[in-house]
Amino acid sequence: MSDMNKNNTTENQNTLAEEQEIVNTDAVETAEAEAFNAEDEALSKLESVGNVEEEAAKTLNPTPKEKASVKKNKKSKKKEAEEEVYHKPLIKRRKPNRSIAGDIFLYFFLVVVAIIMFFPIIYAVESALKPLDELFKFPPRIFAQNPTLDNFSDLFVTLGKSWVSFSRYLFNTVFITGLGTFGHLVVASMAAFVLAKYDFPGGKTFFKLVTVAMMFTGYVTGIPNYIIMSKLHMIDTYWAIIIPAFAFPMGLFLMKQFMEGLPTSLIEAAKIDGATEWTVFTKIVMPNVKPAWLTLIIFSVQSLWNNKASTVIYSEEMKTLPFAMQQIQAGGIARTGEAAAVLVVLMIVPIAIFIFSESQILETMASSGLKD
Amino acid sequence: MSQFLKDYVKVKKHNFRVGVKRARLSRNCYLFLAPYAIIFTMFYILPVVVSIVFGFTYYNILEAPRFVGLQNYISLFLEDDIFLMAIKNTFMIAIITGPLGYLGSFLFAWLINELPRWVRSVAVVVFYAPSIAGNCYVIFSVFFRGDAYGYVNAFLMNTGIIDTPILWFIDPRYMLPVCMLVILWMSLGAGFLSFVAGLQGIDKSQYEAGYMDGVKNRWQELWFITLPNMKPMLMFGAVMSITQAFSVCEVTMTLCGYPSTDYAARTIVTHLFDYGFSRFEMGYACSIATILFLIMILCNKAIQSMLSRVGT
Numbered sequence: 001m002s003d004m005n006k007n008n009t010t011e012n013q014n015t016l017a018e019e020q021e022i023v024n025t026d027a028v029e030t031a032e033a034e035a036f037n038a039e040d041e042a043l044s045k046l047e048s049v050g051n052v053e054e055e056a057a058k059t060l061n062p063t064p065k066e067k068a069s070v071k072k073n074k075k076s077k078k079k080e081a082e083e084e085v086y087h088k089p090l091i092k093r094r095k096p097n098r099s100i101a102g103d104i105f106l107y108f109f110l111v112v113v114a115i116i117m118f119f120p121i122i123y124a125v126e127s128a129l130k131p132l133d134e135l136f137k138f139p140p141r142i143f144a145q146n147p148t149l150d151n152f153s154d155l156f157v158t159l160g161k162s163w164v165s166f167s168r169y170l171f172n173t174v175f176i177t178g179l180g181t182f183g184h185l186v187v188a189s190m191a192a193f194v195l196a197k198y199d200f201p202g203g204k205t206f207f208k209l210v211t212v213a214m215m216f217t218g219y220v221t222g223i224p225n226y227i228i229m230s231k232l233h234m235i236d237t238y239w240a241i242i243i244p245a246f247a248f249p250m251g252l253f254l255m256k257q258f259m260e261g262l263p264t265s266l267i268e269a270a271k272i273d274g275a276t277e278w279t280v281f282t283k284i285v286m287p288n289v290k291p292a293w294l295t296l297i298i299f300s301v302q303s304l305w306n307n308k309a310s311t312v313i314y315s316e317e318m319k320t321l322p323f324a325m326q327q328i329q330a331g332g333i334a335r336t337g338e339a340a341a342v343l344v345v346l347m348i349v350p351i352a353i354f355i356f357s358e359s360q361i362l363e364t365m366a367s368s369g370l371k372d
Numbered sequence: 373m374s375q376f377l378k379d380y381v382k383v384k385k386h387n388f389r390v391g392v393k394r395a396r397l398s399r400n401c402y403l404f405l406a407p408y409a410i411i412f413t414m415f416y417i418l419p420v421v422v423s424i425v426f427g428f429t430y431y432n433i434l435e436a437p438r439f440v441g442l443q444n445y446i447s448l449f450l451e452d453d454i455f456l457m458a459i460k461n462t463f464m465i466a467i468i469t470g471p472l473g474y475l476g477s478f479l480f481a482w483l484i485n486e487l488p489r490w491v492r493s494v495a496v497v498v499f500y501a502p503s504i505a506g507n508c509y510v511i512f513s514v515f516f517r518g519d520a521y522g523y524v525n526a527f528l529m530n531t532g533i534i535d536t537p538i539l540w541f542i543d544p545r546y547m548l549p550v551c552m553l554v555i556l557w558m559s560l561g562a563g564f565l566s567f568v569a570g571l572q573g574i575d576k577s578q579y580e581a582g583y584m585d586g587v588k589n590r591w592q593e594l595w596f597i598t599l600p601n602m603k604p605m606l607m608f609g610a611v612m613s614i615t616q617a618f619s620v621c622e623v624t625m626t627l628c629g630y631p632s633t634d635y636a637a638r639t640i641v642t643h644l645f646d647y648g649f650s651r652f653e654m655g656y657a658c659s660i661a662t663i664l665f666l667i668m669i670l671c672n673k674a675i676q677s678m679l680s681r682v683g684t
Contacts, residue, residue: 098589098590099589102589102590106483107483109483110480110483110484110495113480114495114498114499117498117499117501117502117557117560118498118501120502120508120509120511120512120515120557121501121502121505121508123511123514124505124508124511127511127514136521187407187408187411188408190404190405190407190408191404191405191407191408191409193404194400194401194404194405195405198398198401200394200395200398200401200402201391201394201395201398202395203401203405206405206409209412209417210412211611212669213412213416213417214611214615215611215614215615215668215669215672216420216615216664216665216668216669218615218619219619219621219641219644219645219661219664220419220420220423220619220661220664220665220668221415221416221419221420221423221661222644222645222648222661223423223644223648223649223654223657223658223661224418224419224420224422224423224426224658224661225415225419226648226649226654227422227426227433227654228414228415228418228419228422230433243411243415244411244415244416246407246408246411247408247411247412247414247415247416249412249416250562252408252412277400277404281404298504299562302504302506305506306506306507311645311649322506322507325507326626329510339510340511343507343508343510343511346506346507346508347501347504347505347506347507347508350504350505350506351497351501351504351505354497354500354501354504355497358493358496358497359493361565362496362565362568362569362572363569364569365562365565365566365568365569365570366569366570366572366573368562368565368566368569368570368604368605368608369566369570369603369604369605369607369608370604370605370607370608370611371604371607
């Protein structure tokens with residue numbers, strides 16, 4: 001439907017332009033002069049009145065057809081006139097159809113919700129920084145009075161003495177996240193490149209399958225995946241988490257949508273210069289889709305970094321940080337500070353990546369639409 | 373008729389030959405696609421097939437699967453009270469948090485759209501952070517602690533609304549609402565980002581044309597200009613939030629315990645995990661997975677056909 005709307009608007013513009021031409025060629029100078037006069041009148045009031053068009057329209061009272069053309073004429077003239085009077089607008093004009101009360105209400109609402117949304121995160125960070133005596137103070141304070149990093153060093157001390165050390169859990173998580181994300185980026189980009197830029201039998205069907213897979217991924221495939229992995233002897237290895245992460249459907253989807261925006265002529269030019277497909281991919285396509293890399297990275301990191309993996313990995317020395325966090329929390333009240341510290345370690349990485357790559361991610365998400 | 377059939381076969385044959393030739397010419401394309409296609413088929417397509425097939429069997433990993441027909445589905449719906457409860461809970465959560473989260477994503481994306489650039493990027497981080505903060509929702513167990521020192525309890529008791537502390541995560545009456553609150557807090561995810569980006573990408577001249585044609589307030593602008601332009605993003609967001617809404621389990625399992633009191637916070641996925649990874653009744657678990665798969669796909673299709681009517 002959006003296409004239809006667009007068509008409508010373009011048609012409107014076309015007819016408008018035609019009408020304008022007719023008006024001009026038929027030399028309705030009187031009307032134009034009138035419009036000019038009205039323009040001057042209106043301009044004198046311009047300081048306070050925002051809506052010049054309406055004023056002018058009222059004074060003029062033309063037939064609807066002329067109205068449109070007059071408006072169009074006036075618009076350009078108004079621009080000229082404005083440029084004469086003020087060289088540049090001092091204040092950016094508010095959008096004409098906004099009420100101030102509505103603005104105030106909506107932004108007030110926005111601020112309140114933003115505070116509520118961010119409060120738990122602030123609270124988690126602050127409780128990781130609180131020393132033990134402050135953690136249980138009542139009434140509670142949001143901000144720590146004597147912030148300390150003891151909780152973080154305690155993590156290494158407590159878990160350092162245990163059979164599997166904290167650094168090992170951290171290594172497992174970093175290893176799984178790093179390798180999984182890298183592989184996902186390479187594998188998904190390769191597939192996205194050919195799906196976006198070449199038309200070959202089966203390509204469209206495959207992409208449809210991927211979009212359908214976006215609708216059910218996650219827990220639906222958990223049990224059968226376990227059966228398949230046990231047949232492949234992948235249970236209880238890192239690969240049980242890493243390899244399925246390579247084919248994360250949303251990554252392919254976003255990458256393909258973004259690559260479609262890349263000019264095909266770029267690829268053709270390289271081909272004419274004698275580049276092979278692989279060279280085109282590595283030297284031309286990949287450097288041009290850097291924003292999409294970051295998007296794939298953030299989604300992949302987000303899902304892998306928080307992966308508990310307790311269902312496919314049994315060996316304690318291969319378990320991940322979120323699993324360790326569960327155990328620390330099970331340690332009860334005495335471990336509250338350390339639990340908060342792990343929480344911060346777990347959430348700081350995805351959030352930091354997001355903050356540093358926000359504009360690129362938004363650039364990619366602009367092409368994320370799902371057409372039916 | 374026979375002539376028609378002959379022609380038909382001829383055309384089909386020709387098309388097939390052309391297809392084969394094109395496939396041979398685009399050999400490189402298949403090479404590029406191969407790594408992804410293999411892994412994808414292995415871990416995303418095959419599991420669906422496997423779960424449909426094993427859904428009709430009794431399978432416990434150790435013994436060979438034994439075909440039992442529809443027995444699994446019959447016992448799911450007729451004998452397994454807990455599963456019915458799980459379905460009820462899942463639908464409750466999905467019906468409340470799904471649409472609310474979706475509308476919330478759109479509303480906030482739309483509200484922050486007109487802010488100045490730097491305020492907008494801060495706002496995006498603020499709203500998006502909860503959904504990527506991983507296990508941060510655990511912090512809600514501090515707010516909603518069951519004793520009188522839990523902040524919510526303390527607040528309610530001090531203001532005199534209640535006089536005994538509420539066991540938020542143990543009392544079946546309060547479990548689901550609190551979980552829904554937490555899920556809503558986390559629900560501004562990929563869909564939200566897509567909305568923010570989509571709103572930025574709308575052609576400004578369309579709004580100007582709208583002012584000319586007499587759009588009076590922001591709601592008309594939203595309905596006649598913004599929404600029709602946003603349709604692909606709305607679809608994407610819907611897919612994301614439906615998938616999320618039906619796969620709730622981590623939050624309820626972490627906050628309410630596993631198993632929860634009276635199974636009051638059991639969802640379909642929790643039930644799936646229980647049978648799959650605790651009891652190793654894979655056949656039964658696969659039938660649950662199949663049902664969940666069907667629910668998700670059907671919901672997505674239904675919502676998509678609804679969304680295709682937006683803005684008309």
